[in-house]
Every structure is written in structure tokens, then in C-alpha cells.
Amino acid sequence: MLNFDYQNKTRIVFGKDTHKQIGSLIKPFTSKVLLHYGSGSIKKNGIYDDVIRSLKEQSIEFIELGGVKPNPRLSLIHEGIDLCRKEKIGFILAVGGGSVIDSAKAIAMGVPYDGDVWDFFAAGKHPDTVLPVATVLTIPATGSESSIRSVISDEKTQRKLGYGDEKIRPVVSVINPEIYFSLPDFQIACGVCDMMSHIMERYFTNTTHTDLIDGLSESTMKTIMKNGLILKRDHTNYDAWAEVAFSGTLAHNGFLNLGREQDWACHAMEHEMSAIYDVAHAAGLTVVTPAWMKYVYQTNLPMFVQFAVNVMGVEGSFRDQEWIALEGIRRLEDFYSRMEMPLSMKEIDIDSENFELMAKKATGFAFGKENKIGGLKKLTWEDVLAIYQLADR
Amino acid sequence: MLNFDYQNKTRIVFGKDTHKQIGSLIKPFTSKVLLHYGSGSIKKNGIYDDVIRSLKEQSIEFIELGGVKPNPRLSLIHEGIDLCRKEKIGFILAVGGGSVIDSAKAIAMGVPYDGDVWDFFAAGKHPDTVLPVATVLTIPATGSESSIRSVISDEKTQRKLGYGDEKIRPVVSVINPEIYFSLPDFQIACGVCDMMSHIMERYFTNTTHTDLIDGLSESTMKTIMKNGLILKRDHTNYDAWAEVAFSGTLAHNGFLNLGREQDWACHAMEHEMSAIYDVAHAAGLTVVTPAWMKYVYQTNLPMFVQFAVNVMGVEGSFRDQEWIALEGIRRLEDFYSRMEMPLSMKEIDIDSENFELMAKKATGFAFGKENKIGGLKKLTWEDVLAIYQLADR
Known part of the structure; x- marks a missing residue:
């Protein structure tokens, strides 16, 4: 810690x-x-x-x-x-x-x-x-x-x-x-997926010995997913809204990153997407996050296994850790799909024309900086380009 | 909530x-x-x-x-x-x-x-x-x-x-x-068990729809137990101390009771014990808490089942909910024992002489009030007396 x-x-x-x-x-x-x-x-x-x-x-x-x-x-x-x-x-x-x-x-x-x-x-x-x-x-x-x-x-x-x-x-x-009973379907889904991202950006790091914050983050993600799915079919469920709303506050008030590094590459990558295209922030995130995960998970396989088991409910006793990690990512995609959120660039009408420009802007390269982004794996603009391409399916 | x-x-x-x-x-x-x-x-x-x-x-x-x-x-x-x-x-x-x-x-x-x-x-x-x-x-x-x-x-x-x-x-x-590396064994155990109680006093209530706070509380309790046991054999483990110390802060800063009622009967019962006898607060708690649990668990069986499964790792698919709840309490006693904390009045040299007086003081009855204590189950002085007697083994 x-x-x-x-x-x-x-x-x-x-x-x-x-x-x-x-x-x-x-x-x-x-x-x-x-x-x-x-x-x-x-x-x-x-x-x-x-x-x-x-x-x-x-x-x-x-x-x-x-x-x-x-x-x-x-x-x-x-x-x-x-x-x-x-x-x-x-x-x-x-x-x-x-x-x-x-x-x-x-x-x-x-x-x-x-x-x-x-x-x-x-x-x-x-x-x-x-x-x-x-x-x-x-x-x-x-x-x-x-x-x-x-x-x-x-x-x-x-x-x-x-x-x-x-x-x-x-x-x-x-x-x-x-107050949230009258929100439209898409806005509910966006909110729920945005919260998930706020926690995942803090959760997937290389910092060890954060049992407490890991556990709190996992509990909060499970609460968000469970109640997000309830809201998807019942917009006026007070209790589900209460769980989701308070989870959203905790997700981004700076508590769930205490004692650890953070990542934030997905947010940086998404910001360049919604800066150019008329796409909802959360929709950009659900497109780019699974692609990012597939690109980086081997950097810290145990963390992705932990996510799969503790958050996504994957049976953890399989011998194949890589399969467990990938199954966790697949289940996150399933969750996004059930929330009717996009998983690909095509679904949000972004073609590959600006990928390189966005990648260079996201990493600061376009502004004369040689910055890398991300805490788990330091991404160059070429890495970011590869992630955009992975999401272009 | x-x-x-x-x-x-x-x-x-x-x-x-x-x-x-x-x-x-x-x-x-x-x-x-x-x-x-x-x-x-x-x-x-x-x-x-x-x-x-x-x-x-x-x-x-x-x-x-x-x-x-x-x-x-x-x-x-x-x-x-x-x-x-x-x-x-x-x-x-x-x-x-x-x-x-x-x-x-x-x-x-x-x-x-x-x-x-x-x-x-x-x-x-x-x-x-x-x-x-x-x-x-x-x-x-x-x-x-x-x-x-x-x-x-x-x-x-x-x-x-x-x-x-x-x-x-x-x-x-x-x-x-x-700073905590030099603390003696007993003080480590007392701290760890005190923290556990601070969460349990908030956790065992009749309030429903607190998925988030339930989950956070369960994560925190698991972190405390895991790292408390590490500290028991390794007093200078920085990471375990970090987990325990920050968990202790979260356990009592008022966050883990948000949106819910609280109980606090065990603290009230213990205060009367350490007011009269020279007993450490946490030692009083590890004696009185399992007795309280056995006395009240049927008031909210699902909550004790949830505790057994989510915190104590009891296999949750048994049909006998009562067995699961009681097994959770047994495992809490096991944890206290592994921390070398007392489980009975005899171990802390309290005999039955003052049970009735303490029960009447704990509930306010001794001061002319007819107060009951506890949020999960409202306890009269007769209930408290029965709990003291349950702990007198």
C-alpha cells in the first residue's frame, strides 16, 4: 500500500x-x-x-x-x-x-x-x-x-x-x-457504465497489498452491476436507484484509489473520441475498455483473474489463469450488452480515419510531448492506436 | 435504504x-x-x-x-x-x-x-x-x-x-x-477484535436494501480477519498493519452505517462489564458478542446467513439456514480463539454476582428508565441478563 x-x-x-x-x-x-x-x-x-x-x-x-x-x-x-x-x-x-x-x-x-x-x-x-x-x-x-x-x-x-x-x-x-425515476433508458445505462469505469480505472494497477481497497472496489462494482440491471427493467425502483446513486459517488470521490496507483488510460482514450465525435462519454468507454483489457491483461494477469473471480463470478479453480482472465472480460462485455451499450467503434459511428490523430492526442504526442498514458501498462501512441483498432470490429 | x-x-x-x-x-x-x-x-x-x-x-x-x-x-x-x-x-x-x-x-x-x-x-x-x-x-x-x-x-x-x-x-x-510494530500480542488482538465489533454493531440490523454498505462491511471484515491473523504471527508486517489500521478507521468513521439502523447492544453490555471489572474493552466484546448472536440470530436469520456465507466463508447452498447461521457464529468464535481472545466470562474473571446489576445499568433500568437497547432486537434487562448468562460458560 x-x-x-x-x-x-x-x-x-x-x-x-x-x-x-x-x-x-x-x-x-x-x-x-x-x-x-x-x-x-x-x-x-x-x-x-x-x-x-x-x-x-x-x-x-x-x-x-x-x-x-x-x-x-x-x-x-x-x-x-x-x-x-x-x-x-x-x-x-x-x-x-x-x-x-x-x-x-x-x-x-x-x-x-x-x-x-x-x-x-x-x-x-x-x-x-x-x-x-x-x-x-x-x-x-x-x-x-x-x-x-x-x-x-x-x-x-x-x-x-x-x-x-x-x-x-x-x-x-x-x-x-x-429524482432519477424519469431518466431515459440510455442515460441510465451510461451512468451505470461510467461508474464502473471510474472504479476500474483505479482497480487495475500494479499496486499490491491493497486488500481493503480491492475488496471495497469489488463490492461496489457488484452493487452497481446488480442494481444497474434491475434499473434496466424497472426505472422507478427506489432501492436500486439508491444503491446505484451512492455507488456512483463512492466510485469517484477518491476513496477507492487510496494507497494505490491509478490507470486512467481508457478515459484518456475516450476523451479524444468524444472530443471529435458526438458520442456519449460512457458509450466511448464501453467500446474502448474491453479492447484495452484484451491488450494489457497479461501485464498483470493475477489482477484480471481476481476481477474475473471476485467481480464477475467466474469459477476460480480452473487451472488456466488466462482463460479465467479472458472470461472475466467477456462477462464485462456481456454486462455492457445487457445494458444495451455499444462494444465496437462501428456501433458508435467512428471509422478508422482519425485513429492515429486521436492516439497522438490522447498520449500528448500530438502536442510535442512524448508522454505515455496509463498506470498498469504505459501506453505509447502506437499502443493506443492498436487498442482503437482492436475496438474497430 | x-x-x-x-x-x-x-x-x-x-x-x-x-x-x-x-x-x-x-x-x-x-x-x-x-x-x-x-x-x-x-x-x-x-x-x-x-x-x-x-x-x-x-x-x-x-x-x-x-x-x-x-x-x-x-x-x-x-x-x-x-x-x-x-x-x-x-x-x-x-x-x-x-x-x-x-x-x-x-x-x-x-x-x-x-x-x-x-x-x-x-x-x-x-x-x-x-x-x-x-x-x-x-x-x-x-x-x-x-x-x-x-x-x-x-x-x-x-x-x-x-x-x-x-x-x-x-x-x-x-x-x-x-509505529505498530512494537505493540504486544494482546493489544494487537484487542484492536483487531474491536474493529470487527464496530462493523458488526452496524451490520446486524433489520434495514434492507443496503447492498453497497453490506458489501463494503463484509469486505472490510474479511480484510481485518485475514490481516489480523497475519499480524498474530508477524508483528512487523507493514502491509498487514496498513490493511488493519486503515480498516479500523473505516470501521468506525460512520460510513459503514449509512442508510441503515444500527445495533450497539454488545457495546452497551460490554461497557458495564469494563466499568466494574478490570477487563479490556475488546475482551469484553469477544465474550459478549457470540452470546448475543446466539440469543438474537433468529430475529433476522437471513442477515446471519449472509454473514456466515459472505464473511465467514460458510458454504451457502446447504438447505438448513439455521445451521449456516450458527456455523457463521462458530467461525467467529474460532477466529477470536485464534487471536487468543476470551470467549467466556470465566476467562475474564467475571462471575455472575453482578450480572443483574450490569444488565439493569446497561439498559438504563437501574437509573429509573425503562429503556431497551439494540437495533436488531430490542433487549430488556432480562434479555441482557440472559445473554450474560449465555456467556457464563
Whole structure:
């Protein structure tokens, strides 16, 4: 186990009706907020009205900025920063899924900063101070409600980049499983598969002696799969939503990587796909992850055997460790299929035209760097190209 | 799953040499501390010197108060409160195990309070404000390094009482597994079994639909048992200590009870034993817990079957659910035996003389209340008496 330093300041308020408390939860921090949201689905399902009512009850003034899209855009973030400065707003309330929350975090970083907020994502800068962010989570998926991460896209340069900082962990996040009953099938599947990836990116490493974190990760993955499949046929199952939603928070709050290295090659590879093509992040992940696994599993065969046995329920007493490992990967593909997620580049309409470009961007090679990506196996752009090609079936 | 509200402010700094950073870790909070510790073992193993050096490097002034004993005494806590007031100290640094940390928390509550600190434990009072506490953990066991709890004893009245409050969660705790290499056999076993109890008190309830927390709890218990047995024969195994120590923190930081009811009858029953007799808390627990299990398992047979199968490795396909549940309890007893912990009242020199008195105190009956204890099965004093008698073998 490696040394670590961990603190998670996010207060999680979880359960039925909890979003109606948002006003009183943020009142200790502020009396004026930027209310940030997406395409307006919260106005259809009543969440918007509940939040507004709760803010008004606490006499919290709010200025609205909607319109966040998946892969949140830098241009709207600039708009939010300007709005906060003009209106002298010191607190961002995100009501939405991961894109809205990531956008809110970027605005929170940008407001007190003299330069362009893109500097934090692209130029290695770190903010001295950020505005506090609270969230009402409307789509369990990215874990952004309790994570240090924000991923945004510059639509002009087709670059999608992430940044991580303790300072942008939300101060409070509300998770009410009832809110998720109206989510469409594909969004449920995407959320579930995104969570799985957040754990797998931390789980498949070469770090040893992490019995505790291995076990916690395995339990969480099993919970996500079991309840994800329940949700696939029953969108209004409160208990299944509760399991999935809280698992999603744990999957990405930085706890399941304590004491270990991490990988994150699949996320890097996927970001280049969804930066160029109009593909959902999770769909890119379900395409690229099994291909990555097949390419790297021999680097740490015991870890893939452990995954197969402890997570995928493969009988572990076979002598052929390689068969067990590959059967684990096959069962992950089966799970993705049952969730109706894509497994190949063809299914998401990506042809091989840009594979080399994406591979060079993913590894930084395109920007004059000789970086390799991934913790389990260090991948060059040629490796990444080979993985894209493996997924091109 | 029940609604919940969770936040854990404790920063955990974990790993080799980390205790040498204690000065810089607490410098942002203070420049003068009460340095609180136990019988002086930290002076023999070099921890004291490392901590002093780190404080001096950061120009942090310190006033010492050693002498904390197991089941920390109210009289020393009063002394600490007086000392802090006299010396105008606003921060408590606990270097020790659970008793030292619990004592530090009580001092932290008492200093800003006009009345007697015992009010918080015995009279239902709550502190408006408390001093911040940091810890260097020298014995992994109680989880107090990241918990909201403090348990202290009033030696005059032979009462041992606990209090819980978010305000007394330490602000930073240092966990260095190397520090634990010199712990004696019995203390290792006590720590390991105490952690197990902290999870079992949360695990055995009637709450349903907690797949995630059930699984996390089961993983943590398996990690503790596996690595506890390694430590039993190899006191200087860094990796096993790392697993056990971090499991101990997770076991009692309030995470593994999220969304569920809790039980805590065994702790209540044990507290009355160690309040009267000179018995280690964990030894009391390993005596009373299997007896409690045998008395209550039929209340929620499926939960005891789940424990037997998922934690104790009992083959789950037998038709006889009762046999599986009882086999799980037997295996827990086997584990305690392998850790050389007691299983009967006789082994810890407690005779039946005070059973009725202890049962009436544990349930509050002795103090004019008709309280029942326990979340899984509500126990009257007669039930508790029967459990003590079951353990009297």
C-alpha cells in the first residue's frame, strides 16, 4: 500500500425529498447564487420548482444560467464567469448531472482568476481560491458531486480536458433517488457504465497489498452491476436507484484509489473520441475498455483473474489463469450488452480515419510531448492506436 | 435504504514516516497545543521524540499531559481542561490509542464549556463549540482517530459512558503502520477484535436494501480477519498493519452505517462489564458478542446467513439456514480463539454476582428508565441478563 493523504469535505445529504432542503443547506454559505443547469429537463420534472421554492424560503437570491450540454462548453463557462462577476455572485448551485456540475466547478475556478479559466485545464495553472459549489444531482453517473474533477471541452479546438483540485470538491451535494425515476433508458445505462469505469480505472494497477481497497472496489462494482440491471427493467425502483446513486459517488470521490496507483488510460482514450465525435462519454468507454483489457491483461494477469473471480463470478479453480482472465472480460462485455451499450467503434459511428490523430492526442504526442498514458501498462501512441483498432470490429 | 446526511472532515495522512509531519499538518490551526498521551510507551519507541522535533521545527509551543489509562478517567480530563484554560491552549494533539484520543476529545469539549464536561456524557447536554483535535494514532483499534465518539469513565461512580458529536471529529489524523510494530500480542488482538465489533454493531440490523454498505462491511471484515491473523504471527508486517489500521478507521468513521439502523447492544453490555471489572474493552466484546448472536440470530436469520456465507466463508447452498447461521457464529468464535481472545466470562474473571446489576445499568433500568437497547432486537434487562448468562460458560 502506498502512502496517502485524504480528506473529503463534501457533505452528502441523501434520500427522499432531500432536494427540497437545498436552501437551508446552502444558507450558511451564501445569500446569492448562480443557479446553473442544463437543457431544462428540471423544469419538466418539477425539480426546478422545488429548488426555487427552497431558495425563496431561505431568502436566497438567484441568477439563472441554463443551457449546459453534455461535454460542457468553454463558451458557456466564460458566460457564467462574466455573469458572476457582474452580479457579484460568490456561490454556484449546480442542479444537474456531471456536465452541469463540471461546468459549475469551472465557473467557480474562473471567477476569482485574472486569466482564462482554460489555463487550469490546458496550461498547468492552479487556482489560489475558488467559489464554493453545491449540487443537486439529477443524473447519477460521473461522481462529480463529490469529486475533485472537472472535465470541459473547448469547442473551437475540439479539445476535451480534465482538471483535478481539492478546492473544487462541492461543499454539499444532495442525492435524491426519486429524482432519477424519469431518466431515459440510455442515460441510465451510461451512468451505470461510467461508474464502473471510474472504479476500474483505479482497480487495475500494479499496486499490491491493497486488500481493503480491492475488496471495497469489488463490492461496489457488484452493487452497481446488480442494481444497474434491475434499473434496466424497472426505472422507478427506489432501492436500486439508491444503491446505484451512492455507488456512483463512492466510485469517484477518491476513496477507492487510496494507497494505490491509478490507470486512467481508457478515459484518456475516450476523451479524444468524444472530443471529435458526438458520442456519449460512457458509450466511448464501453467500446474502448474491453479492447484495452484484451491488450494489457497479461501485464498483470493475477489482477484480471481476481476481477474475473471476485467481480464477475467466474469459477476460480480452473487451472488456466488466462482463460479465467479472458472470461472475466467477456462477462464485462456481456454486462455492457445487457445494458444495451455499444462494444465496437462501428456501433458508435467512428471509422478508422482519425485513429492515429486521436492516439497522438490522447498520449500528448500530438502536442510535442512524448508522454505515455496509463498506470498498469504505459501506453505509447502506437499502443493506443492498436487498442482503437482492436475496438474497430 | 434510509435517508442519511454524512460528512467526514478528518484529513487522514497515512503511511511511512507520516508522524514526522505532524507539526506542519497542524501549523495552519495553531501555534500552541496540549500534547496528550498515555503511560509513556511513546517515549520508549521514539514516537515522542519525533513528534516533539516536528512541533519544534514548526515553532509550535506545547504543554504536556500524559498518564491517560485504558477507560480514560474523568479526573485526568478535568486536569486537562484546567491546564488548557490556565495556559490558554486552543488545540489538543493526542498521541496515542483510542483512550488518549477519547480523553483529548473530552478535554476539547470541556475547555469552552461552563459546566462539568461529564454533562455531555451523562446529562444530554451538547457543546456549542469545541477545541480542534489532531491525532497521531499509536494503536489501531477504536477508530476514534476519525470518529465522532468519545467514551470515558467516571471512576467515582463506576460509570462508563459515550458521547457522539460531529464537532469532536479530529481535524487531522496521522496513521503510520510502522509505529505498530512494537505493540504486544494482546493489544494487537484487542484492536483487531474491536474493529470487527464496530462493523458488526452496524451490520446486524433489520434495514434492507443496503447492498453497497453490506458489501463494503463484509469486505472490510474479511480484510481485518485475514490481516489480523497475519499480524498474530508477524508483528512487523507493514502491509498487514496498513490493511488493519486503515480498516479500523473505516470501521468506525460512520460510513459503514449509512442508510441503515444500527445495533450497539454488545457495546452497551460490554461497557458495564469494563466499568466494574478490570477487563479490556475488546475482551469484553469477544465474550459478549457470540452470546448475543446466539440469543438474537433468529430475529433476522437471513442477515446471519449472509454473514456466515459472505464473511465467514460458510458454504451457502446447504438447505438448513439455521445451521449456516450458527456455523457463521462458530467461525467467529474460532477466529477470536485464534487471536487468543476470551470467549467466556470465566476467562475474564467475571462471575455472575453482578450480572443483574450490569444488565439493569446497561439498559438504563437501574437509573429509573425503562429503556431497551439494540437495533436488531430490542433487549430488556432480562434479555441482557440472559445473554450474560449465555456467556457464563
